[in-house]
Amino acid sequence: MRYLKPDYYEEFKCIAGECPDTCCAGWQIMIDEESLDYYGEVPGAFGKRLRDSIDWQEGSFYQCEKRCAFLNEKDLCDIYTELGEGALCQTCKNYPRHVEEFEGLREYTLSLSCPVAAEMILGQQRFPVFVETEDDAEEELAEEFEDFDILLFTQLEDARAVVMKHLKDTDMCLEDKLVLYLQFAKQMQECIDKEEFFEIDTVIRRFEDGQFPWAGEPEEMLRFMHRKDLFAHIYDLERLREEWTDVLDSLEENLYAQGEEDYRQKVEAFEGWLQEDSDRLAQWEQIGLQLFVFFLYTYFCGAVYDDWIYSKMALAVESVCFIRELYVAHWVENGALSQGTYVELAYRYAREIEHSDLNLNTLEEYFEERR
Secondary structure, eight states, rough: EEEETTTGGGOOOOOOSSSSTTTTSSSSOOOHHHHHHTTTTOOOHHHHHHHHHOOOOOOOEOETTTETTTTTTTTTHHHHHOOHHHHHHHHHHHHHHEEEETTTEEEEEETTTHHHHHHHHHHSSSSOEEEEEEOOOTTTGGGGGTTTTTTHHHHHHHHHHHHHHHHHHOOOOHHHHHEEEHHHHHHHHHHHHHHHHTTTHHHHHHHTTOTTTTTTOOOOOSSSSHHHHHHHHHHTOOOHHHHHHHHHHIIIIIIIIOOHHHHHHHHHHHHHHHTTTHHHHHHHHHHHHHHHHHHHHHHGGGGGGGGOHHHHHHHHHHHHHHHHHHHHHHHHHHHHHOOHHHHHHHHHHHHHTTTTTHHHHHHHHHHHHHH
């Protein structure tokens, strides 16, 4: 069994009540079978409270005003307080640690939706390093991988690796790189659609050799109408936190409400502000790079399960672009950007997307339809 994780993964430590937000509100917390069995046997008054606070049909905790039934007024967990850390369900024990399961490989990461993890991810001052280890452990879920497409998965791993190398080694602004990666994924997707599966290797080799036959196509991603259309789709997604509405309303008011010319002028003014300070510009590029690597690493190889290569790349690319729009809107309103703002807006976006399967799936469907 192989294991892959970012080199900062083991450094994460929850700060509990000192956290600027809580991970116990705004999403449905699913309970694993073992924990459900345990909760069903806890004695006494707290045991009764446990059983009364679980939706046994859904296998999740009930919520009160979008807060977990066990999140107290101090934003601490009553299960932890009453029964100890060992009594937490797997979701609560693991978060923000995230694992993607593939045949013979487990990929670990920290979720960007956690403020502490987001600070760690966006605070990296160098290109992300991923550590791979291996042992002789047998696959525990072998029966779940009977139909696993090892050829496609190998191609996805290779594609992700060449994108990472290009991202690290090529002297090109991030926006231009993102355009290239989106078109690269589109070429791979077309091979899938035509059932020309071995041609994916050719597409990857051409990219690795610097041959980009798709380069020079019009860049739709940065156009006003495209950005506004994506905003409209994100605005219509399931809303997990009320404060997210304020963030979206601010984005619309500060960037989109006055039309395309106003949008263009504000973006140009922001770019001018970045260029005034080399450290400021370097921070902007580094934040964008870290965001893209996070989304690419976390989601791209999941295309092995649904063949949606383009949508997975689009999720990474468009997430970076949308979060950057949030940053620009904040600058328009406040005239400044801090590391704290970079972190906060990134984790708020991630909470709305990563904590809702409905939102994640809806976005991917949107990208696929728009392709």
